[in-house]
Structures are given as structure tokens and as C-alpha cells.
Amino acid sequence: MTRELGERGESLAETHLRKLGYRIVERNYRCPLGEIDRIAVHGRTLVFLEVKARRTADYGGPLEAVDRRKRRKLTRLAQYYVAEKGLHDTPRRFDVVGVWFTGGGPQVEVLTNAFEAEE
Numbered sequence: 732m733t734r735e736l737g738e739r740g741e742s743l744a745e746t747h748l749r750k751l752g753y754r755i756v757e758r759n760y761r762c763p764l765g766e767i768d769r770i771a772v773h774g775r776t777l778v779f780l781e782v783k784a785r786r787t788a789d790y791g792g793p794l795e796a797v798d799r800r801k802r803r804k805l806t807r808l809a810q811y812y813v814a815e816k817g818l819h820d821t822p823r824r825f826d827v828v829g830v831w832f833t834g835g836g837p838q839v840e841v842l843t844n845a846f847e848a849e850e
Contacts, residue, residue, distance in 0.1 A: 736784050736786065737782075737784055739832075740782055740783070740784025740832075740837075741758075741768055741782045743830050744768075744780070744782045744828040744839055745758075747828070747839040747841070748769070748771060748780070748828070748841065751773075751841065752773060753773045753778065754771055754772045754773075755769055755771045756770050756771060757769065757812075760808075760812060762808065762812070764808050764811050765804060765807075765808055766808070767779055767780070767805065767809070768781055768782040769782065770812065775821075776821075776823060777813075777818060777821045777823040778824055778825070778826050779805060779808070779809045779812075779823065779824075779825050780825075780826050780827070781805060781825070781827050781828070781845075782827075782828045783796045784829075784830040784831075785829070785831055786832050786833075792829060794827050794829045794840070797827050797845065797846070799849065802825070802846050803849045803850070805825060806849045806850070809825070809848070810848075824843070824844045825845050825847075826841060826842060826843050826844065827841075827842045827846075828840070829841075829842070
């Protein structure tokens with residue numbers, strides 16, 4: 732059930748991001764360090780995207796779910812990707828996408844430049 736919710740959330744997030752001008756370049760990018768939900772280009776910026784889907788606020792909102800530990804992990808994953816692709820001089824940022832599945836239908840919220848890279 733959780734995996735299905737996550738996949739549905741990622742699909743809705745991607746559709747929303749495309750409407751905002753993001754060009755998705757990687758879906759569920761995997762490397763030895765873990766996985767990034769989506770990687771996109773927005774303007775001239777490489778964007779690492781974490782998608783969080785929720786049905787209720789029982790465990791906090793989708794955007795709150797990206798805690799310090801998760802930010803450090805995403806930073807390491809992004810560094811690995813940049814090194815692997817040779818994109819060292821490319822501007823980059825981290826966005827978080829929250830997808831709420833509520834009675835009124837899904838709602839998508841994008842938090843641009845959600846956090847700075849963490850060591």
C-alpha cells in the first residue's frame with residue numbers, strides 16, 4: 732500500500748513539475764548510496780527532487796519528512812550523480828514535492844530550493 736501510494740505520488744508530482752517547466756532527466760536514479768526520486772533540469776539548474784506522498788498528517792506533512800538525515804543522504808546522492816555525469820559546473824538545487832491524497836483529490840506542492848546541501 733505504501734509503495735503504491737509513493738509511485739502514484741511520484742507520477743502526479745512529475746506531471747505537475749512538467750507543467751511548471753521542469754524537464755525530467757532521471758526517474759528513481761539508483762547508485763550504491765541509494766536512490767533519488769527524480770532529477771530534472773529547470774531552466775539551467777539541475778534539480779534533485781524528493782517526493783513525499785501522504786494521506787493524513789498523522790506523521791507530519793510530506794515536506795516535514797525530509798529531515799536532516801534525509802537531507803545529508805540526498806546531498807551525498809547528488810554529489811555522486813554530479814561526479815558520475817561530469818556536471819561539476821552546473822548550478823543545482825534541492826526541491827521537495829509534497830503530494831496530499833485527500834477527499835478533495837490530490838494536491839501537489841513544490842518547495843523550490845527546499846534546503847542547502849548538507850555535509
